[in-house]
Amino acid sequence: MSIEFSEFGKRFARHTGALSLMEDLGAALESGDSIYMLGGGNPAKIPEMDEVFATEMGKIVKDRHELHRMASSYAAPEGDYRFRSTLAGSLKNRYGWSITADNIALTSGSQNSFFMLFNLMAGQMADGSQRKILLPITPEYMGYEDVGVESGIFTAQRPTIEILEDNLFKYHIDFEHLEVGPDIAAICVSRPTNPTGNVLTDDEVAHLSDMARDAGVPLIIDNAYGLPFPHIINTEATPIWDENIIMCMSLSKVGLPAVRTGIVIANEELISALGAMNAIMHLAVSSVGAVWLHESIKSGRLYELSRDVIGPFYQRSARNALDCIRKEFVGFDYMVHAPEGAIFLWLWFPGLPIPSEELYERLKQKGVLVLSGHHFFPGLEEGWQHRHECIRINHSGGEKTVREGLKIIADLVREV
Numbered sequence: 367m368s369i370e371f372s373e374f375g376k377r378f379a380r381h382t383g384a385l386s387l388m389e390d391l392g393a394a395l396e397s398g399d400s401i402y403m404l405g406g407g408n409p410a411k412i413p414e415m416d417e418v419f420a421t422e423m424g425k426i427v428k429d430r431h432e433l434h435r436m437a438s439s440y441a442a443p444e445g446d447y448r449f450r451s452t453l454a455g456s457l458k459n460r461y462g463w464s465i466t467a468d469n470i471a472l473t474s475g476s477q478n479s480f481f482m483l484f485n486l487m488a489g490q491m492a493d494g495s496q497r498k499i500l501l502p503i504t505p506e507y508m509g510y511e512d513v514g515v516e517s518g519i520f521t522a523q524r525p526t527i528e529i530l531e532d533n534l535f536k537y538h539i540d541f542e543h544l545e546v547g548p549d550i551a552a553i554c555v556s557r558p559t560n561p562t563g564n565v566l567t568d569d570e571v572a573h574l575s576d577m578a579r580d581a582g583v584p585l586i587i588d589n590a591y592g593l594p595f596p597h598i599i600n601t602e603a604t605p606i607w608d609e610n611i612i613m614c615m616s617l618s619k620v621g622l623p624a625v626r627t628g629i630v631i632a633n634e635e636l637i638s639a640l641g642a643m644n645a646i647m648h649l650a651v652s653s654v655g656a657v658w659l660h661e662s663i664k665s666g667r668l669y670e671l672s673r674d675v676i677g678p679f680y681q682r683s684a685r686n687a688l689d690c691i692r693k694e695f696v697g698f699d700y701m702v703h704a705p706e707g708a709i710f711l712w713l714w715f716p717g718l719p720i721p722s723e724e725l726y727e728r729l730k731q732k733g734v735l736v737l738s739g740h741h742f743f744p745g746l747e748e749g750w751q752h753r754h755e756c757i758r759i760n761h762s763g764g765e766k767t768v769r770e771g772l773k774i775i776a777d778l779v780r781e782v
Contacts, residue, residue: 445472558707
């Protein structure tokens with residue numbers, strides 16, 4: 367029997383970049399073949415963090431009350447109250463943020479956070495107008511592209527490009543041409559940026575915040591890789607929040623991606639709306655992450671581990687990957703975005719004679735999984751050859767895997 371899908375069904379059952387990525391990762395894991403996993407956003411297995419997770423889970427398993435709280439009781443629509451209260455208190459003490467538990471909602475992962483946030487604010491409005499999410503700099507996270515219930519809810523602006531020494535470059539927001547029109551519902555940036563590792567400066571964030579406030583719209587900051595946890599930032603940055611900022615965090619990149627715990631910090635009106643959506647979509651979000659890491663948040667240990675273990679681990683893996691690139695990438699033009707944070711390197715091959723999507727397919731045939739750069743320009747409607755000359759690699763998959771995978775990439779790019 368053939369089922370006729372609704373327009374909603376057709377949109378969310380179609381083939382997308384995110385679906386292609388996850389299908390390739392799943393097939394690679396099940397194949398048993400030798401695969402160089404340089405695609406996807408899975409965090410590394412860090413032994414020190416695994417030990418912390420095992421210890422904390424062991425305590426919970428031995429405590430019937432905590433085990434019941436984790437797995438046998440529905441939480442409030444906004445998520446486990448104790449965790450939200452503890453997190454709010456710790457952020458207030460550390461950074462002076464004027465927040466309580468009522469300013470925090472938990473979600474079923476960051477992707478779910480953005481599905482709810484974007485569709486709350488953008489799309490068709492009651493007066494018939496259409497509102498959009500402004501991405502002031504691209505490339506940006508490919509997962510944004512497909513979460514709109516309606517198509518076309520994003521608009522984006524090309525960056526300026528600064529050429530640095532040693533085959534490095536950096537994207538910057540083109541503030542000279544950036545406008546927040548009446549059709550904009552919110553401004554959204556990731557910091558550090560997935561896929562490039564770009565970290566907006568405090569001044570750039572303040573400038574965006576001022577523009578958003580002047581336009582009467584919020585600034586959404588995707589902080590999945592940022593401060594204070596998981597602290598995968600290699601440059602100076604300050605955690606920033608006020609009532610006009612929507613801060614989105616996660617427990618994924620501290621090493622618990624399968625737990626699916628997203629964190630949204632915002633004004634109470636928005637948090638209440640997210641709670642209502644949680645109740646409709648999930649009844650209640652999972653309490654596993656909230657109970658598992660509650661003590662680590664309360665004691666401050668997660669902040670310390672993020673600063674002293676997680677951050678330095680990814681700094682080393684980025685440095686090792688960059689050293690390998692400089693050794694192997696000879697005989698052709700290449701650039702690497704300055705690795706300021708996150709767990710990726712963004713590679714640009716100026717004048718690449720085949721589209722990056724074809725390069726991705728050829729690399730897959732050779733057992734190397736990367737991501738084609740063309741997926742990372744949501745909302746950018748104008749043609750730009752640059753978007754077809756880039757790929758993203760995850761540098762956290764182990765030094766040997768990354769080194770051998772990069773050699774194969776170099777050989778193929780040199781060949782084409």
